[in-house]
Amino acid sequence: MTHTSGEFELIDWIRQRAGRGGANVAIGIGDDAAALSIGDDEELLVATDTLLEGVHFDRSTALPREIGRKAAAVNVSDLAAMAARPIAVVCGLTLTKGLAGEFVRELMAGMIQLAESQGASLVGGDVTSWDGPLAVNVTAVGVCPKGKAVRRSGAHPGDAILVTGPLGGSLGSGRHYWFQPRVTEALALVEAADVHAMIDLSDGLAADLGHVCDESGCGATLVAEGIPIHEDVGDADRLSHALGDGEDFELLFTVDPADAERLLADPPAGLTLFRVGETTDEPGLRIIDANGNSKPLDRLGWSHDL
Ligand SMILES: [Mg+2]
Known part of the structure; x- marks a missing residue:
């Protein structure tokens, strides 16, 4: 999603600091997803993105199902950009205290539905709550034949x-x-x-x-x-x-x-x-x-x- 120039500078610094990565890192920071060698035939692709209330969605107008759907879809889109096949998503949910249970269930239903429509399963995550705005992080995992991720x-x-x-x-x-x-x-x-x-x-x-x-x-x-x-x-x-x-x-x-x-x-x-x-x-x-x-x-x- 749209970045500020300061965010790009920070990403460049992190990329240099992290370096090339270990022997299993086929593609590190700087692409739509990272690629990790996991065997002779395939690579595992990993992408993550966070949606913030007030920045990437407006809770007063967006349906909870739309927010959850988008959080999964933007990550699956990054896997598509590498020509990877999605297999799993993991979700980190930071809830605003007092948010209705029905809202959260609808949000997760939207996320799961989108993931499943693309062949991926929700396989884990973390739920926390605070007084701040709603934040929805998703990490998506995909696979592609070794060396075939499109950079x-x-x-x-x-x-x-x-x-x-x-x-x-x-x-x-x-x-x-x-x-x-x-x-x-x-x-x-x-x-x-x-x-x-x-x-x-x-x-x-x-x-x-x-x-x-x-x-x-x-x-x-x-x-x-x-x-x-x-x-x-x-x-x-x-x-x-x-x-x-x-x-x-x-x-x-x-x-x-x-x-x-x-x-x-x-x-x-x-x-x-x-x-x-x-x-x-x-x-x-x-x-x-x-x-x-x-x-x-x-x-x-x-x-x-x-
Ligand atoms: Mg992308």
Whole structure:
């Protein structure tokens, strides 16, 4: 979910402090999930995320079932971004004292339902309470064949950049509570093509593409006319919303241009794909507007004169 720049600095510090990790760490800090070697054939993927009352949900408007569902879904989405199959979730629940039992039961029912719909079981957790706001942490665990987790760092200059659905307007419409994590889609994609890099769109198209470029050591050029804008977006600044709103939880991935042509011509079952641009040798993000002019794009998704 959307981060502040201070949070990114802290994550960088923690990443350096933690180092490369032990022999079992195939992928450490810096991707959508960590990957741990657990045998000759498979890796275990682990992702965690916390939803805070007043930041990620509003208890006066969101249903408890929606809060629980979202807490599981954002983590399962991170597993999808690695092309992992979810198997389990663990929940850390920090309750506000006096919260009705029915509210908590509904919240957990939403979480369990989402997890089970994606093939994962709730297998444990922790419940505490205090006078502060409600906080819901979920850790999701998945598996994938050894060495096959798709990283943010695998993009090559000249790759085609694709997304799995229309973008923007998720927070305003409430779609961020009800989005479908793209697990099936991710597994179908890696069957169908050599996916070089992948991320789920939580921070926004521009910001998340920026993460892929940072990790891959490349830049990217988006083509405004190729970016699918969600029907939830209103009439004003439509492109900026698609670039910057975040919490769409579609997948962004890069493949060889020839693979992109093939996937777009004959998408794997159930997938809707859009080609939004290409990665470049030149660092930084740019966008080509409707008149064919290339302009710098900032990570918040705003570019002058679009
Ligand atoms: Mg993610």
